[in-house]
Amino acid sequence: MAIQRPKGTQDLLPGAVEQWQYLEETIRSVCREYGYEEIRTPIFEATELFQRGVGQTTDIVQKEMYTFLDKGDRSMTLRPEGTASVCRAYVENKLHGQPQPVKLYYMGPMFRYERPQSGRFRQFHQFGVEVLGADQPLVDAEVISLVWNLYQRLGLTKLEVHVNSVGCPVCRAKHREQLQEFLALRRNELCDDCRDRFETNPLRILDCKNQSCQTITKGAPTTLDTLCENCKTHFEKVQDLLEEAGVVYRVDSRLVRGIDYYTKTAFEVMVEEIGAQSAICGGGRYDGLVEEIGGPPTPGIGFAMGIERVLTALQVQHKLPEGKPRLYAMLIALGEKAQSKGFSLLSALRVQGMPVSMDLQGRNLKAQLKAANRQGAHYALILGEEELERNVVLIRDLTLGEQTEVPLAEAVETLNEKYRRGV
RNA sequence: GUGGUUGUGGCGAAGUGGUUAACGCACCGGAUUGUGGCUCCGGCAUUCGUGGGUUCAAGUCCCAUCAUCCACCCCA
Known part of the structure; x- marks a missing residue:
């Protein structure tokens, strides 16, 4: 039998490649307009980087990484996401010595061992942006507006931009406690998944798709309810600025991100019509991450966008330019x-x-x-x-x-x- | 990790136990010697994902296996 490509990977043939190039070019020009510069980091890193950066308890680290021992017995991992690497590069190359903030973007393949389905692959591609060294709400707004404008430029419609604040570690702990308290009595009525989540990640119960869980969590304290003064004013300012920038968004107090490093602002962009995996962009602030991986305390914020998903959205909305190059x-x-x-x-x-x-x-x-x-x-x-x-x-x-x-x-x-x- | 779906030539797709596996597109060749796009004619699967089994007989039934797609989980 002929050898086949690995599960969850794709061959991009002529015809498809032109569409990728179109998207990539549009991304690059928007980044240029916003003053972001490209960074390219290795496709594999020391496993520890992701364990610490992404978080030991996350699904990504626990069951989705392509990890292997190299010939020198070092544990290496094919990058499952881009933020940890960019932060590592920031620290390692002492970019904190440059004028702050440092505004970077990257584009390239990521790897996660998952069951493929529509909008999900084992090798997939992300475009992402990271701003390191500035904690102002203005930065949050700029990043979200970049995403918004990129989608406008591409002609995407029927987008939903969800914005939330998950608070700093202090408000987060407080919220977790209050939420568990709220749910404790009706814990047994939750679905199987949510009963597990009660311990591991109670936040996630809030956006369970199960109908009965949703009714149980009605009136549950949201992350917004427990924000400290600082986080609260930060979030309000971000919203003001989004209005300024003309971004159409919605506050979604149940929005939760699945990676440990997020603090304060979290956001997500979804399009229906592309299947169950409808998030085409997700991101947020991560003020503790750089320090977590051994750098100086440095605020940061960024997002990642799934290239394949954006492309299918463009496809179903007929927004891709016709175009095989013609011979003269x-x-x-x-x-x-x-x-x-x-x-x-x-x-x-x-x-x-x-x-x-x-x-x-x-x-x-x-x-x-x-x-x-x-x-x-x-x-x-x-x-x-x-x-x-x-x-x-x-x-x-x-x-x-x-x-x-x-x-x-x-x-x-x-x-x-x-x-x-x-x- | 769990559940379901599908698997016939390059692609799309008939065929639901019985001689040589429809059809469409694509591809290749031809219709007077060197002129395309339309038309016409011809060619193109010893074989039905793979391996077993049932049967006088299997693409069609059974088992296994691999792959695919979709959903859960999670995420971009």
Whole structure:
């Protein structure tokens, strides 16, 4: 049996790649406009980075990492997300010595050992942004507005931006306590999953999809109820600024993020229509993370966006540009001599920046014309024995079905002139 | 990790126990010697994910296995 690609991975064939490039280019230009610079970190890191950064108790660390021992017996892990690496790089390269804040973005593959489903892969791709070294609400708002504007630029509609504050470690502990207290009496009525969550992550019970759990949690204290003064004013300011920026959002006090490092602002963007995994972007503030992985106390905020999910959203909303690159001209050479002569004509045209091609299999005239037509070539340049003898080439306009004869020596100039005029 | 779905040529898709496995698209070739897009003609699965089993007979039934897709969980 032939070898197949690993479960949960994809081959991106021509046709799909153009769509990726379009998305990537749009992302890059928005980042440029916001003053963010790209960072590229290794695709694998010391396992400990993620254990400490993402959090020992998270599903990601407990059951989803691609971890292996290298030949020197070091435990390595294929990165499951990007934030920990960026923070590590910030510390390791002493970026705290540069003017703060440092505004970075990254794009690339991430790896998580999960059961694939729609919108979920084992190798998937994220675009993410991280701002290190500033704790002002203005930063939170800028980051969210970047996401918003990117989606506007792409033409996405029916977006839901959810914003919440999970507070600092102090308010969070307080909330957890109050929530457990609230739920304690009706603990046995919760669904199986939620009974587990009661201990591990009671916050998650708040956004359980189970109908009965939802009624039980009605009136439960939310993270917003227990915010300290500082966190509260921070969150209010963020909201004011989002209004300023024209971001359409909704406060969702039940929004919970699944990674340990989040503090204060948390947000998520969802689109229906792309299946159960509807979050196309998730992020928030993580003021304790840099210190957690051994750096100086440094506030940070960022988000990650699933490229595959954004692409399917664009697909279902028909917002992807049409676009296979078209050939300008196809050289049709008949016979070996014509092939060599034509080959040199081709390179002369390519130097001018024209997308041109030729048959590489020595097929007959008819087959070559057919191929030229299929590839959407505007012109066919016919060069056979007869033309060769007379030192000319036929320029056939495939849309009009007309052809003219020009001296070989003038072919480049003639075509270049047409190409510049866009005909 | 749990539950369900599907698995026939490059793609889409008939076929629900009985001789040589429809059809469409794509692809390749041809319709007077060197002119495409339309049309016509021809070619293109010794084989039905894989391995077993039942049967006189299996793509069609049974078991196993692999893969796929979807959902839960979790996340982007």
